[in-house]
Amino acid sequence: MVSVAIFDYGAGNIFSLKTSLEKNGANVDIITSFDQTKKYDGLLLPGVGNFDPAIRSIRDYSALGFHDFVKEKIPVLGICLGMEMFFKQSQEGKEKGLDVMNGEVIILPNNMKIPHMGWNSLEITKESKILEGVENNSWVYFVHSYRAKPESSDIIVANADYGIKVPAVVEDKLFFGTQFHPEKSGKVGSLMIKNFLRVCSK
Amino acid sequence: MVLTKRIIPCLDVANGRVVKGLNFESIKDAGDPVQLAEKYSNEGADELVFLDITASSEQRETIKSLVKKIAEVIDIPFTVGGGVKSLQHARDILLNGADKVAINTGAVKNPEVITELMELFGKQCVVVAIDSRRNYNIEKGKNIFSENGKQFWFEVFIYGGKKGTGLDVIDWSKKIEKLGAGEILLTSIDRDGTKDGYDVLLTNEIVLAVGIPVIASGGCGKPEDMIDIFKNTEVNAALAASIFHYETHSVNRVKQLIQENNIPVRY
Structure with a gap:
C-alpha cells in the first residue's frame, strides 16, 4: 500500500484531503515535522492557511529540512497555498518560499472578486502525469487570492481562464502543484489524486 | 470560460434531521443529512451549506460527528454554521472536514471574531451569514428604499431571525468585509x-x-427564481433548500435549465 504524509500547518481542513487519499487506496499520516522514522512514498502540502505561518511551520520545527526530507526522491503534491510555497516568494508574505520552482506568487487583479471562489474549467496545455485521463475543460474548484507567475511557462501543464490566464497545474520533475483543490473537485479531482498516488508508488 | 455561478443546496439541521421552515418558523422534516449531502454532491451541487438551527451548546459534539460523516461522503466544498461564537468552535468544525464556517449572531455580538478567524484560517474560511428583514420604521442614517409606495430599510436580524439589531444590512456588509x-x-x-x-x-x-x-x-421556489437572480444581479451563488429536498427538482436538472438560459454553470 502506498504510504503518504500530509504536512499539517495547523490551519484548517485537511480531513477532506485525507479522506480523498484514503478512498484512492493510500495509507495516510498527518505530520507536523519532517523528523520521521517512517519512510513515505509521497508528501502533500495542503491548501489551507497563510503563506508565512505555513512556511514557518515547515521550516522551524524540524531538524531535517524540507529539501532533505524530499531529496528529489519523494513526489510532492502542493495544493493551492501548498503549490504557492514551491516558488521563491509570495506577495502574501515576507518569508522565503521553498524555491523548488522558479518564479513568484502575486495577488490576483483587483477587478476580480477576491477571494476568487468557485468552479472553473481547465485548459490543458501539455501532457502530464497528474492529468492522465483528465479531459480538457474539466471543472475544478478554486478558492484563492494569489496566483503563480513562473519564470518559464514550461512547467505549466494547465491554465484556467479568468479573463487572464492563471496557471492551474504546474509540474516539474517530482513536484506537482494545483492552484485548485482536487480533494474538493468531485470525480475529476479524485482522478488527479489517484494519478499522484500512482507516481508515488513507482 | 469565466467562473461559474454556484448552486448550493442548504441543509438546515435540527436534532440530527434536515428540516425546513417558513419565515424561519413552522418546521417540517426533510430527511437524513448525510444521505442528502451525498445525493446532492453526486447530482452536481457546487457546494453545500449545513446550518445547525438548534445551535445549542449541548449539540456541539453531535454536530462535530455529523460534519465528519458528511465530509466523508462528499467531494465538494462544505460550509457549516449555526451557533458558532468562538474560535475553538470554528476550529472544531474546520478540523472535522468543513471548508468554511458561517457565523451570524456570533459576528454581531463580537465582530472581532471575524478578524481572528481570518488571521488563523484565511479569509476563504470565513462566511458571515446575514439575515435581513425590511424595517418600515424609518430611522436617520439608514439606507432607505421604497417599494409599492412604502419606505423601509434593511435590518440585520439575529438568533435565527428572531431579534432585530438596529444594524443596517448594507453598512454591516461593508463592515464585515473590512x-x-x-x-x-x-x-x-x-x-x-x-x-x-x-x-x-x-x-x-x-x-x-x-x-x-x-x-x-431565501425565497427560491423554482429553477426560474435562480435564473432570475443571476440575470438581475451579479450575485455569485444561489442557495436553496426545499426545491431540492422534496425531489421537486434534482440539482442536475436545475443546472441544466440555468445553462440553457446562458448563465455559466458547471454542468
Whole structure:
C-alpha cells in the first residue's frame, strides 16, 4: 500500500484531503515535522492557511529540512497555498518560499472578486502525469487570492481562464502543484489524486 | 470560460434531521443529512451549506460527528454554521472536514471574531451569514428604499431571525468585509420559505456594496427564481433548500435549465 504524509500547518481542513487519499487506496499520516522514522512514498502540502505561518511551520520545527526530507526522491503534491510555497516568494508574505520552482506568487487583479471562489474549467496545455485521463475543460474548484507567475511557462501543464490566464497545474520533475483543490473537485479531482498516488508508488 | 455561478443546496439541521421552515418558523422534516449531502454532491451541487438551527451548546459534539460523516461522503466544498461564537468552535468544525464556517449572531455580538478567524484560517474560511428583514420604521442614517409606495430599510436580524439589531444590512456588509469576511451568505427573511423568488433588490444592493462573493438565499421556489437572480444581479451563488429536498427538482436538472438560459454553470 502506498504510504503518504500530509504536512499539517495547523490551519484548517485537511480531513477532506485525507479522506480523498484514503478512498484512492493510500495509507495516510498527518505530520507536523519532517523528523520521521517512517519512510513515505509521497508528501502533500495542503491548501489551507497563510503563506508565512505555513512556511514557518515547515521550516522551524524540524531538524531535517524540507529539501532533505524530499531529496528529489519523494513526489510532492502542493495544493493551492501548498503549490504557492514551491516558488521563491509570495506577495502574501515576507518569508522565503521553498524555491523548488522558479518564479513568484502575486495577488490576483483587483477587478476580480477576491477571494476568487468557485468552479472553473481547465485548459490543458501539455501532457502530464497528474492529468492522465483528465479531459480538457474539466471543472475544478478554486478558492484563492494569489496566483503563480513562473519564470518559464514550461512547467505549466494547465491554465484556467479568468479573463487572464492563471496557471492551474504546474509540474516539474517530482513536484506537482494545483492552484485548485482536487480533494474538493468531485470525480475529476479524485482522478488527479489517484494519478499522484500512482507516481508515488513507482 | 469565466467562473461559474454556484448552486448550493442548504441543509438546515435540527436534532440530527434536515428540516425546513417558513419565515424561519413552522418546521417540517426533510430527511437524513448525510444521505442528502451525498445525493446532492453526486447530482452536481457546487457546494453545500449545513446550518445547525438548534445551535445549542449541548449539540456541539453531535454536530462535530455529523460534519465528519458528511465530509466523508462528499467531494465538494462544505460550509457549516449555526451557533458558532468562538474560535475553538470554528476550529472544531474546520478540523472535522468543513471548508468554511458561517457565523451570524456570533459576528454581531463580537465582530472581532471575524478578524481572528481570518488571521488563523484565511479569509476563504470565513462566511458571515446575514439575515435581513425590511424595517418600515424609518430611522436617520439608514439606507432607505421604497417599494409599492412604502419606505423601509434593511435590518440585520439575529438568533435565527428572531431579534432585530438596529444594524443596517448594507453598512454591516461593508463592515464585515473590512474585518476580514471572505463571503456573505445573505438571507432575506421577508422571502424565506415563501417560494416567491429571491430578494432582487436586497441582493443587488449588497453585491454592489462589497467586493467579496455573495450568496443569495431565501425565497427560491423554482429553477426560474435562480435564473432570475443571476440575470438581475451579479450575485455569485444561489442557495436553496426545499426545491431540492422534496425531489421537486434534482440539482442536475436545475443546472441544466440555468445553462440553457446562458448563465455559466458547471454542468
